[in-house]
């Protein structure tokens with residue numbers, strides 16, 4: 001039996017407050033086994049029917065990394081073109097990936113074909129497979145921060161292209177491409193808020209009572 005005291009709860013709260021999406025990484029390499037350790041923690045996450053549908057691809061190959069970066073650049077250029085005026089000017093100033101600097105690259109997929117869990121919980125909501133993978137990524141994000149490691153989620157990518165670059169099974173659905181490394185700075189406010197793109201709102205704005 002494990003008990004968590006007030007001091008632990010306070011630290012846990014701080015972990016949530018100080019977790020960031022990181023796009024600016026220091027050059028220092030990650031310690032040996034750091035990504036494997038984060039994956040191991042992620043695998044403790046809840047999953048629909050205990051299906052554990054997460055699939056992780058550690059991307060070390062320089063040519064594959066370069067191809068991912070090229071895809072990001074193409075998608076980000078398209079995204080910039082979808083804005084106009086002041087919003088476009090502001091978008092152009094944002095740094096939206098640390099792909100070039102991050103010592104670790106990790107792609108995460110959901111295996112839509114796995115029968116693990118025997119379909120429990122998925123019959124009416126097949127998308128719970130993807131939700132389970134996102135739950136695992138969130139756990140990894142927090143576990144990383146607890147070790148001083150930053151994680152940045154990149155979604156400005158073409159899923160089909162990532163599939164081809166990484167040569168993974170067709171039944172795997174692309175969920176996330178994660179940059180992993182030591183952050184240049186620590187902050188308790190989202191970078192998009194600091195850049196005046198959007199501001200974080202409080203719980204009262206998202207809660208209804210019925």
Ligand SMILES: Cc1cc2c(cc1C)N(C[C@H](O)[C@H](O)[C@H](O)COP(=O)(O)O)c1[nH]c(=O)[nH]c(=O)c1N2
Pocket residue numbers: 019020021022023095096097153154155156189190191192
């Ligand atoms: C599903 C998903 C996808 C993305 C993100 C997040 C999530 C959950 N975020 C990070 C996002 O911008 C960030 O979480 C918010 O701005 C809040 O900041 P903090 O995470 O609190 O630092 C993100 N950030 C970025 O710079 N490029 C990206 O492509 C994405 N994509």
